[in-house]
Amino acid sequence: MQEVEYTSGDQVQIKVQSDVADEVHVHGYDLMKDVAPGGPVSFDFPADIEGLFEIELEDSKTELAELSVEPG
Numbered sequence: 001m002q003e004v005e006y007t008s009g010d011q012v013q014i015k016v017q018s019d020v021a022d023e024v025h026v027h028g029y030d031l032m033k034d035v036a037p038g039g040p041v042s043f044d045f046p047a048d049i050e051g052l053f054e055i056e057l058e059d060s061k062t063e064l065a066e067l068s069v070e071p072g
Contacts, residue, residue: 002065004055006047008072014043014055014065022060026067028053 006012016024018035025032028049035041035057053067 001063003068004065005068005070007070008047008050010047010069012043012045012047012067012069014067016041016043016055016064018057020057020060022057022062024055024064025058026053026055028067032058 004014016035017040019037021037022035023032024035024041026043028051029045031043031045033041047069050069050071054063055065055067056063
């Protein structure tokens, strides 16, 4: 599992590549995007909620990464 770290106030930029069709979910921020097999999906949002958040393929319950947002 990959860990991505940001500081509060940063702009989070995450790109996910998947071998299967699924929905990528950034927990805590409640952001969701569909991803096609072999296709990438990108997220770009402000790191305005501090804590640890799971990024997963929602349907298959596969944890892809952990997003860490630390105080600025």
